[in-house]
Amino acid sequence: MIPAERYEEYYKALLEKRTEYEGVFYVGVKTTGVFCRPTCPARKPKFENCEFYETAQQALLASYRPCQRCRPLSHPNHVSEIVRLLVEAVENNPEKRWKEQDFRDLSVDESTARRQFKKRFGMTFVEYARARRMGLALKNIRSGRTIIDTQLSTGYESSSGFRDAFSRIMGAAPTLLENSKVLKASWIDTRLGPMIAIGDENTIYLLEFVDRRGLEREVERLRQKTKSAIIPGITEPIQSIESELNEYFDGTLTVFTTPISLLGSPFQKSVWEQLTKIPPGETRSYSDIAVSLGKPTAFRAVAQANGANQLAIVIPCHRVINANGDLGGYGGGLTRKEWLLHHEKKKRLRH
Template sequence: MRDKELYKALVEKDSAYEGVFFVGVKSTGIFCRPTCPARKPKYENCEFFTSAKEALLASFRPCKRCRPLSHPNQVSEVVQKLVEAVEENPEKRWCDADFRALSVDASTARRQFKKRFGMTFVEYARARRMGLAMKEIRSGGAVLDAQLAAGYESGSGFRDAFSRIMGAAPSRADKRVVWKASWIDTELGPMVAISDEEALYLLEFVDRRGLEREVERLRMKNKAAIVPGETGPIDSIRRELQLYFKGELSAFETPVKMIGTDFQKSVWCELMKIPAGTTVSYADLAAVLGRPSAYRAVARANGTNQLAIVIPCHRVINSNGELCGYAGGLARKEWLINHEKKMPKKSLLQKA
């Protein structure tokens, strides 16, 4: 559903949308249910989510008025108590003694959270911590600072936790498709890679806003569980990225899987033909595709690219020569363009 439709439902407090979406308010940092009685935010301050978990991972905290983590007609005192305790100290890592201090049975907490929200209390607390960590990274903070703020003393523990939020655990995967996710450090900041044993599905900077929702859409669309791990394609792209950032690679050979419409795929394929160190405009791409008036559609397709650097959407600029939007940030876009100007002008063609 489009954001404007959801915003209309929010303004009208339409109860038919209860459980369908949650709204994060950027100006306050809270997220609410559609029927929240609070004053409605401006449209530009809204971010919409299909689950409470998505909102938590995007660093929003639950509203105290509409209590989005409680069933609208049945509020659990145990759930209320635990949510309030988490908000008092969101960086806290919970243990059995903490439950006893609140006179709460850990198994009861696990069962009630699982029934209400599809995740255990420990998963909720972890998601809240990781949301804060993602906010720290997005605001320009060091990954190490975000890691420590989230309560992880080791980098590997932080990365594993980041991966675990992306999908079901292996024991719950049953017969579903299982993809692997891994963290890749680069000169421009950490990236996350997702693949199966055959091809790479996603490669994106960790601090890209909306990454969590993008991963969730990818997971749901393909009915895949995403778990921590390594695969041949992930090992391959990690090695190739190291060479790329050293200026020693101008052609990625890691196999990829493009997931999109035929038009989007046609745009992405043209992007991969742009020689390193050169740039084109959206109008140029539209003309090459034989649809010169479709430059806005080309721009949208460019923005939905899920394979950063490999599909070089950073090589597209405005017709006037100015840099334009890039999900990884304009500073990264400028760096990548300048970096590639030092490379031999070869096409970054991708093996399908």
């Protein structure tokens, strides 16, 4: 059971439905006998009626039953049946232009599809399907097909409409993409909430929690630095990092082997290299990293490089803390940082 001194913090997170606490705690409600996630949409109980647990198993053992609204025994951000059905339909016919009748044929309410896709992917279903069509368009252009052929095959009668849609999704007009790279972005569910992974067929460039502040700017900087189009999709490195993250959160993996690409200055790369040398379950201060680089006064620059890391968990910036023992900052939120450190420390003590 969670120490009582954390109750007020967790109760505040419960009232605010804070996503960064997903997987960190569960709350048992004495008056109803149910237990919930931190983000449960149900009416909030009084503080004195709450008990907090680290795992769903602990709540079950305390005789609480799972809430029917937030379903704490399912995976956080679990894919709904409607989302799964529509994603599968898009993959079966990615060039399809969706109309009202198509939703009726699948017995899916169009407004429900819009809402669930917006919550899940940050875009409506129509935008998702359009992005998939555009991915095929890009593939056609790169394989030598003309712009006009590609425009017509993806269902755009107007060339200006095609170019506008292409630019909005890909970040560049089709004629400008002939010599550029293509990166694919995928959603990965984890114990601490969803992450986004971006990579090509060889490496991972970005791995961040979806609710990280400033993520949009990070993605845009990546696109500019690599001169790339970024589209929804899966690559072997993305599949690899998803598998390794599952093992990491299960406590069976401590070293990531998925190939990564580091985009930064020589100093930033030297800092990131030092981060990978910090053993799981241990921490270092910004000053410690500066000393290890032979630049003992550069601790502020180390902190900035630490914050510029775009590969959360894999490049373990969460293992760097203040010299006085305080956690310091973390792009994914201090609650996640504390959880990660505790998780790694428990793993180390068991071995």
